[in-house]
Amino acid sequence: MGAGAVGCYYGGMLARAGHDVTLIGRPAHVQAIQQQGLRLQTRDWTERIALQATTDANGVASADVVLFCVKSTDTETAGAQMRPHLSPQATVLSLQNGVDNAPRLAAVLGRPVIPAVVYVASGMAGPGHVQHHGRGELVISPYPDADAFIAACAQAGIGVTVSEEVQGALWAKLIINCAYNALSALTQLPYARLVQLEGMWAVMRDIERECLAVAAAEGVAVPGDTWAAIEGIAQSMATQLSSTARDLMRGHPSEIDHINGYVIRRAEAHGLPVPANRLLHALVRAREAGHPPMPTASAP
Numbered sequence: 001m002g003a004g005a006v007g008c009y010y011g012g013m014l015a016r017a018g019h020d021v022t023l024i025g026r027p028a029h030v031q032a033i034q035q036q037g038l039r040l041q042t043r044d045w046t047e048r049i050a051l052q053a054t055t056d057a058n059g060v061a062s063a064d065v066v067l068f069c070v071k072s073t074d075t076e077t078a079g080a081q082m083r084p085h086l087s088p089q090a091t092v093l094s095l096q097n098g099v100d101n102a103p104r105l106a107a108v109l110g111r112p113v114i115p116a117v118v119y120v121a122s123g124m125a126g127p128g129h130v131q132h133h134g135r136g137e138l139v140i141s142p143y144p145d146a147d148a149f150i151a152a153c154a155q156a157g158i159g160v161t162v163s164e165e166v167q168g169a170l171w172a173k174l175i176i177n178c179a180y181n182a183l184s185a186l187t188q189l190p191y192a193r194l195v196q197l198e199g200m201w202a203v204m205r206d207i208e209r210e211c212l213a214v215a216a217a218e219g220v221a222v223p224g225d226t227w228a229a230i231e232g233i234a235q236s237m238a239t240q241l242s243s244t245a246r247d248l249m250r251g252h253p254s255e256i257d258h259i260n261g262y263v264i265r266r267a268e269a270h271g272l273p274v275p276a277n278r279l280l281h282a283l284v285r286a287r288e289a290g291h292p293p294m295p296t297a298s299a300p
Ligand SMILES: NC(=O)C1=CN([C@@H]2O[C@H](COP(=O)(O)OP(=O)(O)OC[C@H]3O[C@@H](n4cnc5c(N)ncnc54)[C@H](OP(=O)(O)O)[C@@H]3O)[C@@H](O)[C@H]2O)C=CC1
Pocket: 001, 002, 003, 004, 005, 006, 007, 024, 025, 026, 055, 069, 070, 071, 072, 074, 077, 078, 081, 095, 096, 097, 098, 118, 119, 120, 121, 122, 123, 124, 243, 255
């Protein structure tokens, strides 16, 4: 559900391994996929993969497993569209960033949703054309039939680990997004250049500390060294612009309300100050409202 960068990558890999996959997406992608198959381009190979595609949420009707891959802004709408069509036995996994998509979707569907941490870099390069830039492994919360899904993924070359710590891992990812996404969007800079600007590391340090305080108040143990992870992104993804930067460039709503915006809401609930997150959130929202207008440069 949500045939974009994530949905097309995982759907494409599973279909390529012989699994019966239906992609549910927007008309331009669906038409291209119906006519020519899904074009899946990786660093090593490019293939056209024949699979089913539809714009109608009733495409979930016969699914044993639904991979829910829309942006956090679309969780409720897309969930409500597929709810009447889901089989009672279907397992729904949320393959989304942000820490509350699974419970939000579960509330709409009236059934459990399994959260997954998605470690992939992919993007849509055109209608029905997904480009894979690297990685692809999933970490999922445990559930009764997980073994069948893990086996299907293994056959497709997708590594899946089961962990009780998915919430902590989602928070670790959220903190990276809080540190980079808005700053990259507001400066329109890729990460390596961004961190060279005066004062940027200090701002990111403030954001990280605010996020960790909120996570602690939420009772979430964030695994690993978050500051080392933030520093590492500037090297490992040196030339990348954040998804928020790319959303703003194409005039698409960003996930900022579910990144820094989420931290602000939870901080308010705990009476914690988060001024750095608040400022970045407000500035991105101002940009989304057209103040100042975005430059017309196209996304790389
Ligand atoms: N891309 C990446 O490398 C990674 C992304 N993520 C996360 O994964 C999630 C998905 O991201 P990504 O795949 O990049 O996003 P995309 O925007 O590429 O894909 C989502 C697709 O779903 C479509 N869609 C939304 N609502 C519906 C609906 N009701 N019916 C049919 N189609 C719908 C969107 O259309 P439209 O645009 O017209 O709304 C879009 O084509 C996000 O939470 C993201 O943060 C996590 C790790 C890596």
